[in-house]
Amino acid sequence: MFGPALWRFGGTADPLQEMQRLQREMNRVFSGLDQAVSRETPPVNAWVGEGDVIVTAELPGVDPANVELSVVGDTLTISGSREPEALKEGENYHRQERSYGRFTRSLQLPFHVETAKVEARYDRGILQITLPRAEADKPRKISVKSE
């Protein structure tokens, strides 16, 4: 949906550029082209704080054992699979709207993370991943001295 540079909402965003991007985005939405291109699964939300970033994804009915997470540098990859309901003899589908199968999703984070301290929990069909910012990546405050 978006390009790799996700973190464009910084304090120094160029408003003109942002407007042009929005216009492109709108044209894309109304051109109907998007329907042919499958959206990335699962969709994710991200909250950024001083010391960490929290990524959430809606993954209803997925066995947590079937979800794999990996972090390389500042890229988080979520992959896994959802199994269809096993049909027994004499059972048949009237409707099948839910999707099944494998999914893989990569996301660029705003900073490098402390890989060893990444935590993930799965509750009510929502996957929540907390990724603490790497110590080495944290901004360092430099005091200015006067002579």
Added chain:
Amino acid sequence: MDKAMEYQKKPATTPVEMERTRNRRVYVPKVDIIETPDAMVLYADMPGTDENSVEVTVEKNVLTIAGTVNGKGFEGRSMAYAEYDVGDYERVFTISDEVDRDRIEAIVKNGVLKLVLRKAPHAEAKKITVRTQ
């Protein structure tokens, strides 16, 4: 051609658009419906809901499933990127008389609602043997 169009059936919609008291988005959950010999089993994807926030009601032949989601942010963090929106769920189905109203079973697990709509005994398929004379 115009004549033929007139007789086209129209898809059902709610007669009057209902106003909700909560100012939130409402989503139609995706469902799978499986028919088994003695029941209809419905699975609905409703991430963010649990057994306390899902409501299933049957009134006459209208089955309504509704779920409320409390999507709150995280303290000390601001939303930086969003691909999905959090909202409630609602979907209405018409069920036939053969569903036993008193034996409907609902389970929520991992954000998926499973509804078992058992068929009333008299509606269970009866096999009729065909004989020759």
